Amino acid sequence: MGTDHDRLDLDALRARLVERHEALLAGDATRREAADTVELDQQRNGRLTRMDALQGQAMARARNERARNEITRIEAALKRLDAGTYGDCLRCAEPIDPRRLNADPAAVLCIDCAEASSGSR
Numbered sequence: 001m002g003t004d005h006d007r008l009d010l011d012a013l014r015a016r017l018v019e020r021h022e023a024l025l026a027g028d029a030t031r032r033e034a035a036d037t038v039e040l041d042q043q044r045n046g047r048l049t050r051m052d053a054l055q056g057q058a059m060a061r062a063r064n065e066r067a068r069n070e071i072t073r074i075e076a077a078l079k080r081l082d083a084g085t086y087g088d089c090l091r092c093a094e095p096i097d098p099r100r101l102n103a104d105p106a107a108v109l110c111i112d113c114a115e116a117s118s119g120s121r
Helices: 010-026 028-035 050-083 098-103 111-118
Strands: none
Touching (some): 010 028
């Protein structure tokens, strides 16, 4: 690992990843319940229209998908930490700037590769 990696507090980054992972898993049941099929029980929904209920369900499903994606990213970052490859860009193999990893501990690409893959350049 190069000098950029020497500036990383891997224990602190691991702790942040684990904490976020646990928080996402703890909210999983709540998110699933919010995304369940809409029931039109007027006693339960009050004045909520079917369209409002369907929109809420769609938003809950989108939140679930984002949470699942984040869980996957975090689990992959933890595996990279265990394997000793954490902090290396998956595309160019150069060290990822510690500031980027501190901002997003699950980042897999250096800023140059991330910008190139998003079409920013």
